[in-house]
Amino acid sequence: ASAALCALAGKTGFPVTSTLMGLGAYPASGRAWLGMLGMHGTYEANKAMYGCDLMIAVGARFDDRVTGRVDAFSPGSRKIHIDIDPSSINKNVHVDLPIVADAGSALEALVAAWGGRAAPNLAPWWAEIEAWRAKDCLAYRPSDTIIKPQYALERLREALKGRDDVFITTEVGQHQMWAAQFLPFEQPNRWMTSGGLGTMGYGLPAAIGTQMAHPGALVIDVAGEASILMNIQEMSTAVQYRLPVKIFILNNQWMGMVRQWQELLHGERYSESYTESLPDFVKLAEAYGGVGLRAETPAELDGVITEMLKTDRVTIVDVCVDQKENCFPMIPSGKAHNEMILAADAAMFDKGLV
Known part of the structure; x- marks a missing residue:
């Protein structure tokens, strides 16, 4: 499945993110990699998930640490969900196209269906993603005396x-x-x-x-x-x-x-x-x-x-x-992907939220 995922990303130019449990399915050095998404995922991964118009979810179960507030989860996207377990389809998030299949077989079929067609022009989308990446959301304040x-x-x-x-x-x-x-x-x-x-x-x-x-x-x-x-x-x-x-x-x-x-x-x-x-x-x-x-x-x-x-x-x-x-980043409980707290924002966060 991992090789087919890499092939699909290479052919389409689509960005790739992963849940906590899926780390390594796509190489971290890959040009399409945005980092982990979810409650402590990267700013660019979460913003891309929130703002995309098509989501292909492979083997994901849409748990609450990934979705944040379900009614605000990637609200503008059409969703394709590949899962070998039919009970996982539409369990937490409604999807537009369910594919009940082995992940590897489904991805190989998608690669074959794409064939030799050219990748779409995603330059504006990638420019937006790079602007989010430029926030350097994993930055922290270094210290010479205390180990961070x-x-x-x-x-x-x-x-x-x-x-x-x-x-x-x-x-x-x-x-x-x-x-x-x-x-x-x-x-x-x-x-x-x-x-x-x-x-x-x-x-x-x-x-x-x-x-x-x-x-x-x-x-x-x-x-x-x-x-x-x-x-x-x-x-x-x-x-x-x-x-x-x-x-x-x-x-x-x-x-x-x-x-x-x-x-x-x-x-x-x-x-x-x-x-x-x-x-x-x-x-x-x-x-x-x-x-x-x-x-x-x-x-x-x-x-x-x-x-x-x-x-x-x-x-x-x-x-x-x-x-x-x-x-950080952190999506507070009950919030959406576009409501992340970054380290720089933490001092301004309402600490009496609950």
Whole structure:
């Protein structure tokens, strides 16, 4: 399906975006790629989804994290929905043309139907998209003293550049969204995360299973300090079976996504989202028989990542990040794609919305 999608995008010149679960189906380096869409998707992806006149949805289920307010979801578009499950058609969003089929077979048929015809003139549409892209919606304020979580992932991305043996799993929370935003995927099935259920504690068991299936690969679980504790006992499994999974914790001492919603949507009424009694993750890794590393400043980060990649044992990296950093862009609950909050707008946002 991925190859057929790339062929269709190449023939038509259509822009491509993806849900959280579909990252890698189209390569992040592809010229048609707009990034992830949805609640924490890119500005250009969400604006393109809102403003398009034709949408081809392949295997998507139109969940609430993608659609935002359903009655304002891509209001001017005709919608083609390809899904192998007929019960998914018109379940959440009414579509104009349902195609009940395997995604790969349907895309191959579309490529064949397009044939050798020339791509349409989409220059004005792409100019509009590039203007949205110019907003640089993932920009953040750097620091020389505090590790920004986005910076930590940028340095991890740089260290992984050129490798094609990398699998990424995640837990659930802010770190999951930042990983989706800042880690590029060039192939399908290299990104394992919990979408619909949003299950904290998913990442470490998923990393263990992935490492068992791909013993020679580099498997990294991008985690939060709260989520990782949901299944930390599986460190024992990784050590017992000599699985060198890497656990890259963005540690802000908060249930970060809960805190972000409490700050932005609930009038800064913080409740049960801060943790001041966390374990020492370096000592915890060592107690299980693994390797523990920590980075507390930006200057320490590259060396710690290098050390993590060198070791052939299960490793926990405790990255102490900015405790109050929020994940943007963000579509607030009940809002539409054209009502995103960007980092630059956050100070003006009504924090008593709910």
